[in-house]
Amino acid sequence: MYGIKNTLKKLTFSFLVIAGVAGCTAQITQPTNSPQKETAQAAAYEFTLEYETLEMKDGVKLAVTFYRPVAKKPGETFPALIEMVPYRKDDFFALSDYGYGAYFAKNGYVVARVDVRGTGGSDGPVPVSEYSAAEISDAEQIIDQLSKKEWSNGNVGMYGLSWSAFNSLMTAHRKPPALKAIIAAHGSIDLFYNDVHYNSGALTLDYYSHQISTDNALPQSPDYRIDETYFKNRFDKKPWIFTWMREQQDSEFWRQESIKFKEPLSVPAYVIGGLLDGYRDFVLDVKQHSTAPVIAEIGPWNHAWPEYGAPGPNYEWRQRALRWWDYWLKGVENNVLDEPRWMAFMRTGQPPTADPAIVPGYWRCEKNWPVQGSTVQRLYPQTQQKLTGAPTSKTTSDSLKYVAGAGMAAGGWWGEQTGDMSTDDRNSLVYDSAPLTQAMEIMGNPLVHLRVAADAPFYQWSVRLEDVAPDGTVSLVSGVSINPSQRHSRLSPQALTPGEPATLTAPIHFTTWRFKPGHRIRLAISNAQFPMLWPSPTPGTTRLILGKNTWFELPVVPTRDATDATCPLPAPEPSDEAPFGKTLEDTGTVFTRQRDDEKGESTFTTTSSVVWTQYDNEFRSAESYEWHVKDASPANAHFKGKRRNTFTIDGVKIDLLGEIKVESDATHFDVTFTKTLHKDGTLIREKTWIERIPRRFQ
Template sequence: MFFAYGSTRKIERLNKLVFNIRDNVNRRVKTDYPRSIKKWEHVWIPMSDGAKLAATIWIPDDAHDNPVPALLEYLPYRKNDFTAIRDSARHPYFAGHGYASIRVDIRGTGDSDGVLLDEYLKQEQDDCLEVLDWIEEQPWSTGSVGMFGKSWGGFNSLQVAARQHPALKTIITLCSTDDRYADDVHYRGGNVMGQDMLWWASTMFAYNARPQDPSVVGKSWKENWLDRLNTSPFVESWLRHQRRDEYWKHGSVCEDYSKVNIPVFAVSGWQDGYTDAVLRMLENLPHAKGLIGPWAHEFPEVAIPEPAIGFLQECLRWWDQWLKGIDTGIKDEPQLISWIQNSELPEVTYDERPGKWVVDHTWPSSNVTSQSFWFSKGKLARHVTDEEKMIIPGKQEHGYYAGVFCPFGQPGDLPADQRLENGKSVVFTSEPFDETIELLGRPVFHANVSVDQENAILAVRLCDKAPTGESTLISWGMLNLTHRDSHEHPEPLMPGRIYTVEIGLDVLGQQVPAGHRLEVSVAPTYWPQAWPSPKPVTLSIYSGAGTHIDLPIRTPRQEDASWQQHFERPEISEVMEKEILREEERTRNLIHDQVNDIWILEDYSDEGERRLLDNGLEYGSINKNTYTIKGNDPLSAYVTSEWDLKVGRGKWQTRLKAYSKMSSDETTFHLTNTMIAFENNKEVFNKTWKKEIPRDHV
């Protein structure tokens, strides 16, 4: 007998919002600008070692006579096909307002030379410094440059800022992190990210294998393609570094915040996986401002949930201030502008999250105070409780209703009603609140705990419980307890010994209405977010003074009311034309084989196929990820990721089929990655990588 939980509907990804932008009355498509522009395609930027990076530049017509500052977006995601539609929505906008807006393919991607061997290598940064040198020398350039980007482009904007190139005056970093180990898709709280480690590695495994365009680079494309196909999967390197070592410290600007000494505009959304970094940057970077909306992992002018904002206008205010020396008032505005979300019943997809904008002039904010709740006998109390031992057995399937770690705005991304999870954990519930409260910041969980194994996980969920019973996940966190004192130097646990631990949950901006309750749920499992401990774990938690959760309570300010109309209506430039060859589709189904107690989550995304009318390129992809575990058997956990990806034009067609699998026994992780490539339906490459990597306190 099987139970299927999920939905099937046409995917409404954020790039599709851009495709259909003309039909959205909330967004204005700009076609007239203060300066007329032109687009330079297939611009080659030479590197000192002889390699060339491929660039597209949108620039004012008169820039040679009237030089302009430059904006750089530096990505591995292929400017001529995969991000071409997205790029067309904002780069011309910046150019039309007096900037050279430059989109560069990182070495080893798109039409640029070489191969990409891993994320955020020093080579990537060094190349970018040479790109900045090149921009500075151009006759159309004033010599002042800003970098911007979302996700990878947000990461490398921060990393390059820390290299302190004199031409780089400011950055706008979206959906990024300052800490590659503690706050990315590989490890969280010292745990291997079961849902994301292999999926993201498999994504780059497939993406990196895409070829250069023969019509741009010539006959050399084939040799380079074979080199790209033969690149080792990134997951092998990521899994060899299971603790916070030099591998992860590289590219983590939190190692020395003082190196980022230029103005930083840090942006994210409450549904994004990288919101925590915004508040850390505000605390540690002297010239940083932050913006947090209700959004998923996307640019705020096209993001969902609504409200989207006129983010490109905000970018112009930022660029004009720091690159043109125009006083736009932005540097005098509050350090943090954020969206406090209204309480909503749980949904796996929200098109809109009602709420309000609030402002805090500094962060940490004097408007936010900490309030503690203590744990006892299923209750959250406002006073210290008597000490008692509460036993929490592990259920391996706990976590299947958590949603995805980093939502992109696809249907089904978000957590379901947490009553589906609560039976697999121990839940502590407050009394109904007498008045509405607002939470802004990071909840922190403190506890005295013991376990019966040398290796264990502690996962904590914070939920808003409605009077009608529904439970909405509003924050969560987890800790590999062998990392309780250090991510760099983990130590095994002594079974039965009581340890004092602290877990920072994800930051939030959330209203909790009068009459609602808060729930805190505790468990020693959280699959597939965390890879399971090697053996089943029973966790004990001890109430008393040391076991409590601190919540960040924000006092509303009268000034907040004046900011509700601060942002303008979203604007974008006119997007390039395309032809849809195959529509998009997504399903996300949870299956429980009750006879064998096997749980399977199947996450399928057909991102469709399209042809760009501008250059004739055709591209599309299908991705299926499967997460499997058997009740009471942590060693049964495994993940598979499959990709079917196409790029071509006319009589030149390429196709990639990639398969990745990750499993483990008590001592070892097992990895299998297979890449098969076709040119015009003829197989030209077939290779399998197999690797065994010892478990290191995970």
């Protein structure tokens, strides 16, 4: 690794290292005087790290790190757990991967952490896009190969968070014989409507779209060689954002690997979501799109595993994961399928706050979904900003001026921790219920049905469900964006006819919430959710037509006392820390919102930086992004950003900078992406891509 000859020499006094020439294998056992060694001795198995490659049918070799238990008796075999992502196992993810690999290896599982072809340490060119057919085919081949290893018992599982949740679900759909079960956290079965690029069909320019293409341009680990093969396969490859920007409508491009449009899933799945994560709908999606057993859990946190996700409360999910794997991969008879298969955290109506450590609420364990005793309550917006249980007797309408820069209080994606939503509500139509006389708990996807009209062919609608406290503060419960061009068909979009009424229907993103007595339920409707959604191009006015065709429904569940519904959950366990490196600095993501009402301008920025070491090498990564729009000219919004990765490997400094700018007008997007590579301060290569892409219903 990392200039492997020098690295192995440096490790002589702290590691027993066995470097295998065939297969390019390095085995590392932990030193006898390390705390990790003591932990491993106390567990069932010690383990080794092995750096190998697996060759695919087309000759491409994929880099894999094995966390392999040391057999206690001759001929002992183990199941394999695969996680395959492009996030560079040898540098970006080496430290965080270690805790999970160590945990499962010490409990009798071989963990295979694989870099997607064309990324990290794997050979081949960068794939054409995420979740390519080649990637999923590789996963099938890896499963087959590992099931036939001399150390294997023939059974394989896939697992992961985000990208590796996606490809675990996609691979499971193909039903490779050795794949017996999966664990997926924060994934999706619908790549157009429920992913980071088009939020419910509306363009979302998240910083990920720039981040991934910058990182894909880094040299291949562990040698970080800069040569013509590197330029051809990585640096000179056109960034993925150009492909995503051209694919502005649902199509076969998005549906090729989206299992929502395929036969139900038949591989058992343990799925985990978070109420503050953009992918939280997938938990219920998988539950409803599966014929195999599914265990589903949804906590109060963000895009993270349950033992550390913020905010808490947290629990140790890996204990249940072991029992899940034991049942499906080792044939251990336990009661994992006899326990409640649906668990969700019921938020009990916290006041608006941007950074709570713990969310007030309690865990609800249910035998299955839907929750027994569930009902639906329909509410209708009325004149004078009221919300009642019956439609208005006379059809009327409320007008809404489009304010393109509104929406920053809700953050960059539905579900982030938010402060008081009153600032967003000032540029919205709001409808409030009477104060509740008794508590109401909801769990599921509220449904909204709107009758609207507009003065231009295209606007977007943003719908937010909120909680208004007696003191007037407003908490965000959940929301949804609606692209009206897809109201009849996602595959065949149609423009609005100015002045002509249209009906829009959409499920609000999955949520849980207790509305307390004295609180009011609020429905807030606007035509902007900046910067989450790219602003629609025409300043003007829309109308909400009140009456029997404008309503929304709440998924009400029986209210419980927290002491009656508490689920017994183990406390988080500390993870083993990688003995070969540490994080020196991590700022997290810092958000800044600037709104000038007088000028009608909105600017949203994010910054982050991280520094870490592995062996004697130092790694730095920093990024900054900005979204900007003027209310008077919403067509001319922009997004720009920089990401710099500086890796110092055996004293050689590799500096890769990625810069992006997306500007729009009424008819097109202008996208510019530049990669710049320096080595020890000398410019090695610079390449810029520029493309003007027609704007289609975005």
